[in-house]
Amino acid sequence: xxxxxxxxxxxxxxxxxxxAEAYARVMTRGRYILDVEVEAFEGEWAxxxxxxxxxxxxxxxxxxxxxxxxxxxxxxxxxxxxxxxYVATWLAVSATGAVPVPCxxxxxxxxxxxxxxxxxxxxxxxxxxxLYGRPCDMxxxxxxxxxxxxxxxxxxxxxHGIKGSDLGDAAAFSFYPTKNLGCxxxxxAVVTNDDAVxxxxxxxxxxxxxxxxxxxxxxxxxxxxxxxxAFLRAKLPLLDRFNRLRRDHAMDLxxxxxxxxxxxxxxxxxxVQFQRSLHYAGIETLIHYPTPPxxxxxxxxxxxxxGAFPVTEQLAREVVSLPIGPELSLEQxxxxxxxxxxxx
Numbered sequence: 001x002x003x004x005x006x007x008x009x010x011x012x013x014x015x016x017x018x019x020a021e022a023y024a025r026v027m028t029r030g031r032y033i034l035d036v037e038v039e040a041f042e043g044e045w046a047x048x049x050x051x052x053x054x055x056x057x058x059x060x061x062x063x064x065x066x067x068x069x070x071x072x073x074x075x076x077x078x079x080x081x082x083x084x085x086y087v088a089t090w091l092a093v094s095a096t097g098a099v100p101v102p103c104x105x106x107x108x109x110x111x112x113x114x115x116x117x118x119x120x121x122x123x124x125x126x127x128x129x130x131l132y133g134r135p136c137d138m139x140x141x142x143x144x145x146x147x148x149x150x151x152x153x154x155x156x157x158x159x160h161g162i163k164g165s166d167l168g169d170a171a172a173f174s175f176y177p178t179k180n181l182g183c184x185x186x187x188x189a190v191v192t193n194d195d196a197v198x199x200x201x202x203x204x205x206x207x208x209x210x211x212x213x214x215x216x217x218x219x220x221x222x223x224x225x226x227x228x229x230a231f232l233r234a235k236l237p238l239l240d241r242f243n244r245l246r247r248d249h250a251m252d253l254x255x256x257x258x259x260x261x262x263x264x265x266x267x268x269x270x271x272v273q274f275q276r277s278l279h280y281a282g283i284e285t286l287i288h289y290p291t292p293p294x295x296x297x298x299x300x301x302x303x304x305x306x307g308a309f310p311v312t313e314q315l316a317r318e319v320v321s322l323p324i325g326p327e328l329s330l331e332q333x334x335x336x337x338x339x340x341x342x343x344x
Contacts, residue, residue: 003323003332005284006178010327015235019184022230029226034206037229042189044236049171050164051191053198056224057205060157060174063188064092066222067172068125070190070200071151073098077124082112083292083309084316085129089155090293092172093127099302100127102294104311110265110319111136115144125151128168130159132288132321133180133246133262138166145169157188161243161260170197175224175232180246180262181239183228245326252333253322254341263288264324266340271320281339286321 012019026037038056046054057063073079075097081089083102093100101120106113112128126145128136138152142165145152154167157174160181170192175183190201203210208219246261253264265288268274275285292312294304306313323336 001332001335002282003284003328003336005286005321005323006325007327008177008182011325012184014327015238018234019231022234023227026227026230032226034223035226037226037233038224041224041229041233041236044233045173045189046191048163048236048239049167049191051167051171052193053195054189054191055198055201055205056229057188057190057201058222058224059186060172060176060188061088061092061095062205062220062222063172063174063190064088064127064155064157065095066201066204066220067153067170067190067192067197068092068096068098068127069204070170070197071125071153073124076122078120078122080112080115080118080123080126082129082131083294083312084110085131085155085293086157086289087293087296087298088157088174089127089129090299092155098124100293100299102304102309102312104309105131105315106137107311107314109134109137110315112141113137115141119148123148123150125153127153127155129155129157130162130166130259132265133158133161133260135159135162135166135259138168141168158262159260160262161239167191170194175228180243180260181232181235184231185225185228187224187228187232188222189224242326245328246324249324249326249328249333253324253337261324263321265319265321267315267318268320269318271318275320278339281335283336283339284323287319288321289319290316292316 042054073096077098078101079093081100084105090100101118103114103118152168154171156171173189175187204219205222208215208217247257250261250264251257
């Protein structure tokens with residue numbers, strides 16, 4: 001049996017009529033940038049996330065960077081980030097001119113922890129990540145944010161389905177095709193209850209403008225387009241159902257079904273042999289992520305060496321992501337389960 005890690009053809013086939021109808025709406029209307037589909041999706045996504053505002057942008061990285069800029073983060077500032085995350089979390093901080101300051105995760109949750117180790121007098125925000133769709137300890141993080149009087153921001157690019165206060169003061173989403181809620185291209189959004197933050201992102205994504213040919217500041221071009229917004233509207237009503245399938249698959253694979261299960265990540269001290277065995281059985285696996293940001297060449301200038309964040313580096317050596325998508329059949333899930341636990 002073949003079990004691909006992610007089968008987007010099969011996944012999108014589950015909503016093919018809805019996607020076709022969304023495509024026809026946009027093509028018939030003939031308006032492709034910042035029109036009724038984007039506006040409608042923003043309202044629907046804000047309501048789903050239990051936030052007042054959602055602002056659609058071009059991709060998840062832009063969502064993160066514009067969210068940080070909306071809080072005035074810039075050159076000379078430091079932002080606390082997880083050492084254990086995808087590099088985009090760090091890149092967004094760097095895009096503002098600020099410096100990402102990492103701390104090791106909790107070894108069990110793999111999420112942001114040990115905040116005290118990263119604090120300096122330049123700390124201006126905490127940027128948490130709901131990594132793999134597992135919620136951070138937001139009560140712990142909120143306590144630090146309130147004590148320091150700084151915003152608690154969230155990289156929710158793997159957290160579609162996490163809502164309300166667990167999205168901090170503001171949260172950034174990616175709608176990359178493999179996400180729990182994904183485009184058929186690229187897209188992102190910022191959600192918040194803060195009117196000023198939403199206004200900034202709404203202007204910044206569109207050349208610093210709310211009104212045509214009137215530019216209040218130097219902005220960017222990062223707009224969620226009409227077609228992708230229409231596709232997201234078609235998929236949004238199915239998100240909770242698909243997340244339940246992910247949870248059920250996670251539990252069948254020996255997990256606890258915690259969070260929204262963007263990835264089902266396990267650990268193996270013999271990862272090469274483990275992955276090879278699954279490969280021979282037709283089961284595709286991935287590693288999220290093999291090289292932490294602090295050991296990437298892009299961040300060599302920060303001076304971190306191997307051993308700087310031992311928990312993160314151990315995770316990078318051991319983590320393996322298993323197929324978990326809602327497009328999997330029960331037979332495929334059971335097949336993965338049987339091979340994973342025999343091999344492990």
